Amino acid sequence: MILVDRVQMQAIDRYAIEVLKVPALSLVERASMAVLKHINLNKFGYFGVVVGVGNNGADGLALARNLLARYKDVEIFIIGDVEKASPEFKLNLESCEMLCEEIYYVESIEDLENMEKRLSNVNLIVDAIFGTGLNRPVTGIYATVISIINNVMKYKISIDIPSGLDASTGQDLGEVVDADLIVTMQLMKTGLYEREAYKRKCVIEDIGIPQKAIDSVIYGLVN
Ligand SMILES: NC(=O)C1=CN([C@@H]2O[C@H](COP(=O)(O)OP(=O)(O)OC[C@H]3O[C@@H](n4cnc5c(N)ncnc54)[C@H](O)[C@@H]3O)[C@@H](O)[C@H]2O)[C@@H](O)CC1
Numbered sequence: 584m585i586l587v588d589r590v591q592m593q594a595i596d597r598y599a600i601e602v603l604k605v606p607a608l609s610l611v612e613r614a615s616m617a618v619l620k621h622i623n624l625n626k627f628g629y630f631g632v633v634v635g636v637g638n639n640g641a642d643g644l645a646l647a648r649n650l651l652a653r654y655k656d657v658e659i660f661i662i663g664d665v666e667k668a669s670p671e672f673k674l675n676l677e678s679c680e681m682l683c684e685e686i687y688y689v690e691s692i693e694d695l696e697n698m699e700k701r702l703s704n705v706n707l708i709v710d711a712i713f714g715t716g717l718n719r720p721v722t723g724i725y726a727t728v729i730s731i732i733n734n735v736m737k738y739k740i741s742i743d744i745p746s747g748l749d750a751s752t753g754q755d756l757g758e759v760v761d762a763d764l765i766v767t768m769q770l771m772k773t774g775l776y777e778r779e780a781y782k783r784k785c786v787i788e789d790i791g792i793p794q795k796a797i798d799s800v801i802y803g804l805v806n
Pocket residue numbers: 596597600607610611614635636637638639640642712713714715716717718719720721722725742743744768790
């Protein structure tokens with residue numbers, strides 16, 4: 584099994600997108616479908632999708648859009664400054680805005696209370712706050728959001744990595760989402776592999792990153 588740390592995974596994503604011209608939007612879409620594949624839609628019908636504004640959040644919004652497309656009930660919570668979000672995030676957000684009545688921006692204590700109340704009614708929570716972009720301790724509103732997600736005691740799926748876990752070292756960078764299932768993209772991350780409790784909850788899904796991108800970054804094979 585190939586193991587990659589945060590820096591290698593970011594380089595592989597970048598190589599695929601910038602050098603091999605794989606559209607980032609298609610990777611995000613594949614990531615969302617990879618997660619959808621692991622959701623039993625006969626069992627779960629009411630979802631809480633909690634997103635940060637990076638591409639982990641874009642994966643989450645694409646999943647929310649695909650659930651909304653199936654007339655599922657989805658509550659979307661956004662943490663962070665949307666102005667700074669990627670094009671993949673913004674495109675998926677526009678579509679989610681058309682498909683659901685309201686999107687919740689979590690900024691104040693009241694917003695956090697509203698989120699907690701709503702999350703206590705859903706059947707399944709999707710954690711799309713941080714993925715490989717997490718590179719410093721989780722503090723402030725992010726830490727509070729993660730503890731709320733853990734406290735409401737619902738089935739939780741983390742996209743790529745449980746938010747709060749260091750993708751390279753497996754260290755907790757503060758609060759970490761206590762995921763029941765982790766759908767990690769393309770390659771196993773060292774941080775997940777190091778931690779038995781996370782490793783056994785992991786499935787690895789191909790999202791269409793060419794092997795050439797992986798070989799180029801890991802083995803320095805470029806032609
Ligand atoms: N690069 C790509 O285009 C792809 C990314 N994918 C998904 O996107 C993720 C990586 O996306 P990003 O690189 O945008 O990063 P993330 O979405 O993981 O993180 C978002 C941003 O949070 C900020 N951040 C880091 N630590 C923080 C902290 N402690 N408190 C507050 N903010 C913090 C960083 O500036 C980071 O860019 C992957 O894990 C994966 O889920 C793949 O699904 C598809 C392809």
